[in-house]
Each structure stands twice: as C-alpha cells, then as structure tokens.
Amino acid sequence: MPTTIPAAGTIPWRVAGATLEVALVHRPRYDDWSWPKGKLDPGEDWAAAATRETHEETGLTVRLGLPLPEARYTLLDRDGTPSDKVVRYWAARVTGGSGRLVNEIDDVAWLSHREAHDRLDYARDRDQLLALVRHHQAGTLDTWPLVVVRHAQAVPRSAWDGHDDTRRPLTRAGRERAGALVPVLAAYAPERVVSSPSVRCLETVAPFAGVAGMRVRERESLAEEGFADDPSRAPARLQRMLERARPAVLCTHGPVLPALLDVLRPLLEDAGAPERERFERSAATKLVKGEALVCHVAGAGPTARVVAVERHLP
Incomplete structure (x- = not known):
C-alpha cells in the first residue's frame, strides 16, 4: 500500500501597482518552477x-493567510514503490527576511499571475494560483488572522488544593501543548496576544509570547469570573479587536467562548459551507482544550467578514 508523504508550502503574493504578483522558486535539481514547499518534520504542524x-x-519570512487547494500526486521511489504526496498550501504575505537563497533553490522570481501561470511546470500548481486570483478579484485575499485559543489542559478543580481557582496551572500535558502551539501561532505572525489573567490561560500563550518578544495583555473580561460578573464585556472586547484589524491571539475559557463565537458567526455568512461547518464543529465543543481556531478576516469593524477558518487541534 502506498505510503503518504505530507508536505506544506506557500504562495507568497503582493500587489505592485494594480498587478497581483506571486513568487515562484526554481529548483536546479529538477530544472522546474514551482511554489516554495517541503516535507513536514516528524510531529510538525502543517x-x-x-x-x-x-x-x-x-x-x-511570511505570515500565512488563506488556505489554498492542496495538491495530491504519486511519486515512485528508486525501487519503483509508489508514495502519495499530499501538499497543503497557504497564501502568504512577506513580513521580513533577507531573501538569501538557500536549500536547493537557485532563483526566486516575482511574476504577475499571468506570467506565473505560463512559467509553472506542473498543472497541479495552477490550482492554487487560480484560487488565489479568485480571492484577489473578490476582495478577500488580503486578510488578517484572529486566532481564538482555549486554554490547554489544566489541573482539575477536584485535584487543586488552592483557594484561588484563577491560580490553577496547566498539567504536564497542558504545558506540552502550550509549547507545541508556539510554531503554530508563529506561522500566522500575530502582533498582539490578549488573554484571561487566569494562570491556565497565561501559561497557554506565554511560551509563544516569550519567543515572539511580546507581552501578554491580560483582560479580566476574558476570565470566567469577569464574564460571570458582566457577560457583555468579552464580546465587546472582541468587537474592539475586529475594529483594530490587527493580527491577534485571544485566549480564554470554555464558558466564555460561546459569547465570542456568537460575535464571529454572522461574519461567516458569505463564507463557503465547508468554512461554516468547520466553525460549527469547533463551536459545538467550545473548542477542544488547547485548540487554536484561526479565523481569516477580511476588512475591519462593520465590514469585517470571516473568509476562512482553520482548526489546530492537540
């Protein structure tokens, strides 16, 4: 039976004047033009x-945007054994980096989407390009990520001998999940981290914030206790984040999440059925503990709409 080789890549894009441009890479080993991509390391998130x-x-350095169609094709090993390669792609905006070529690439070319269509060596790579162009034409390509996180597994209340429930920490498994979230959150390059001040939430996002050189902004409105005192404050906090339209992470608790998801649900009206279904599956469980729900938002404030949704599960 064929083995599966998981890989992931991006379609870096920019708008120069009125022209949509994308970046292709040239691999001298194969003398081909394609998208930057590669195999997953063991245990690595896509x-x-x-x-x-x-x-x-x-x-x-890029910030991931909208997920694009994946590619599936069969490769033959040297002994003729087939392997199924699955490549997941994202649209991506360049946020930094030197642009120095490394790792088997000898050229990177920024081309108009029409030029790129002609230069790509594989028909399967045009599926991602077509989706990217369609989003650009619809005004939904330029998005920013709002990542909603439910805190990772914490010490159960029944096993916590402290008097202050807000001090209840993560378990070992919870801390491991917090560490695993670091590269996942980094892929979306958030600029703000907002969290409930409860220890179990802070410990979930602090590893990423530390690596990213950010401070975690504590908001009592996102705590279970603050939400119980005034349920209107957490949705109002989320509305302000939608108005600012800055890439952000928000970490909170299960009891608070339905009110926040109620704010986001109407923004999915124009999204496709798969996106709405994915959102509702996440909402049905108030997110799994340690889950990161990535909402790709186009626009800000009253014009904000969620174009795509991704779930990153423990």
Missing part, C-alpha cells in the same frame, strides 16, 4: 512547516 520551508528555500 502550518508551521509551510512557513519554515518558505524561509529555508527563499530566505523570506
């Missing part, structure tokens, strides 16, 4: 692999 491989091949 999104984290996409940004890592893009940086390793192009020297560019």
